[in-house]
Amino acid sequence: MKRWSICMVLVFLLAGCGYFSSDQNLNTQNEETTDIVSPFQHVNEDGEIKETPRNKPFSTYQKTTNFLLIGVDSRGEKNSRSDVIMVARYEPTDKTVKLVSLMRDSYVKIPEHPLNYGKLNHAYYYGGKTLLKETVEDNFGIPIDHVAIIDFEGFVSVINTLAPNGLEVEVSEEMIRDLKLAGEPGKRVLKGEELLGYVRFRHDAESDFGRVNRQQQVLISLKDEAVKQLGSLEGITQLPDLLSEMFKHVETDIKLQDYFSLGATFVLNPVTNVETLRVPVSNSFENKSYDHVGAVLQLDLEENIEAIHQFFSDEGEGG
Template sequence: MSLRAITVLSFFLIVSACGGMPLDDRTKPDENNLKSSRMNPADADSVDGIKPEKIYLLVGIDSRGEPDSRSDAILLARYDRAGNRMKLASIMRDSYVKIPGYNNGYNKINMSYYLGGTKLLKQTIYENFHIKADHVATIDFQGFIQLVDLLAPEGIKANIKPEMIQDMSLEATKGEQVLHGDEILKYVRFRHDSESDFGRVKRQQEVLLQLKDIMYERLYSVDGIFTLPHVIKETFALTDTDMGVKELAELGSIMLFHQIEDVSTLRIPVEGSFLDKSYPHSGAVLQINKEENKRALINFFGE
């Protein structure tokens, strides 16, 4: 996976998810078709008086402005306000899943975005894993580069492998280095080693956690409260989300008083739950054990 979604995760997720807004009816596949069965938010189950939290879908787009593109990074996140914890699950783009309405039935999960955008991607995730995303945010290459530099102007630490330098044309030496937007994009996109896409996921989550810490350091500084409105405005301009500026601003202010103390991560497919396969219509894929991975996601998010 690449890091495009990290731009959203580094701010949209940290800001939006920290809001802890009540969730209504996360486990319904299509909001338009199930309006009559929607649950009243006031009737939702709660723990110690706190409503279940929303789940956010963050999508990194493999594009530099082209009209047709695929989702190169797919992440689900949830903030548990009761425990002041964040949960982050990465779904690997080559996961072989059933795509609703698709002629061949199954393909890589990133094909669902290519065929039907975020709407079909959300439906695909629900039908395969029984997890419904409440809000979505997407971003492409250029948006990522600009937003990482906005959020972390002093750069991000990364452990550079020798093979990364030549493969990604990085202007860096091996070992721990401080990288910026374009370099970080190359760093997380790298996959030509023994870890392949699994290494991408690990680096993606690694950079996310650094960005989270950097954001908190900035926002809890003397001028943090004055910086937040500008950061929200710029972030909103660089991302495509179904949340409005006002809601992001409100959630951002809540974040200042609810610093995340613990972050749990998960990778789908989980270890030992997939096989490397290849099909004429899709190429190399990760053929997952659907039930095992569905259980893993449901248990992870506390459903």
Template sequence: MEEQEYTRRSERPKKRRLRKGRTFFIFLLLCVITVAVYSVVQYRNGFELASGTKVAQEDFTGDAIEGSIENYLLLGIDTRGEEQSRTDTMMLLSWNKDTNDIKLVSFMRDIYADIPGYQSYKLNTAYYLGGVQLLKDTLGNMFGLPIHHYALIDFQNFESLVDILAPNGVEIEVEKDMSEKIGVTLTQGVHRLNGQELLGYARFRQDAEGDFGRVARQQKVIEALKDEILAPQNILHLPKFVGAAQGYVTTDYSSAGEILQVLKMLSKGKITIEKATVPIEGSYNFQNFSHAGSAIVIDIEENKTFLREFLGISLD
């Protein structure tokens, strides 16, 4: 009798541990379900918010991917309700999938370029004449650059995406007072800028640096947005941001493929961005043309050599 009571008493702590373990498991499961439901709802909210605003997808034939480096043509346009637009922002994002390093090359929009099928004109006119494919072919012909994918966003959509990702603004050091022709007034100093202000900062060029200064600011904005995406305080905003990006950003990817690529990049840990601008210093001069106005005439071979070394890829 005493032996049986001892046995029963010795089993009680084990049962309590089992109950505690089961309770913790149920709590953990409920947390996972709550997070999943929240993410799906926020993703759908973002997607619905952006529905009907995307720039139309275009026919695009990317180059075959060889090796571990994948190149994306990033374009920003200001449609203003027009059927045809010029590209205000032209960047090549080069991602090394083995090292997770990212290299970002900005192309000056006033580069005097040989546009296939047309007379030579400023580089940003290629998109106006023939869309993403013609711009891709123009860069490919000039520098031998392989371009595998593209992403295109209208500036109004850019503003909305920034406000979804960072409702409290994106921290930027504004190096001088800015207001002319950007639709906002910015003062010198460190500020948290909303979408409209951040776009204005990135587009400002009414100073001695002109377009070269604007390109540097655009790269600075890309770096700041990367930090916001990875910031812990913005985790709750990411599902809605990703959903809205499906509607605001036009790419040659399917929605699932686009998300998968971003997840692959983020899952590999810390992301560093190394930046450059074409033309490089000392490789260009300004010339006036009757049909194109003032344009940047560049030494193509010198810039091609730079791109080959900077990106670490062979160029045809």
């Protein structure tokens, strides 16, 4: 399986990277997977190991594309649940990224669930990225073009690579106690493992709702760090090494050839608009409990599907 960083996918989208793909690229994806010796090598038809060219001509991607971004509640276990579920919609012609966070406790129909219904994050546990993708598409009417997955170790590596000096965030008194941080509440700079704890924190009145807001905040902040690092000629020369590190930690179905096109077009088509939405939207759900899954968010699916469609339309607004 080729590897990519979930944060880098979103970072490059937010920073305005072009994305080049074609039907031929997609059709050859599975055939080429076993030919990758390292992120930057391949095996040719004669069985020889060759360096993959990094300077091929590229085209700016013009088609709106939906990425399913999955943060896995795992440190390497075989079976795990998805801790973060987001859809990033890249609209290159409008220079816009729209980010939808789907709350993991949403009660949805899961095709392979023993009782047909369960929490959204259970879909990944039962059937991995394929079943989660199908569940998102079936319940929310969002067609998914590509999937990217990151686990805890990968998240920390991405943070340390993109933001070695940390990110400034707002830390509450509850977080100070729960995460065992030194100092007082307020604006703080957190790094690596601390930021992992920050985006996973849920032990206050906002619970998962606050966590979703923090996840969106950190991803957008990572975009800003990527702009700083790669928004110059000197930064572009460092791109292959940066992407090589990112390439190690997360699964995706994005083609290696496109991996470089994303980075190469980083400064050519800057995104000027970033919008966010949380699903379920306000006043569109009830807190329920079922014996087989425990506490869930019982969604008014019709209302939430309409909110998503409106958000993805030209008139959509974040919420």
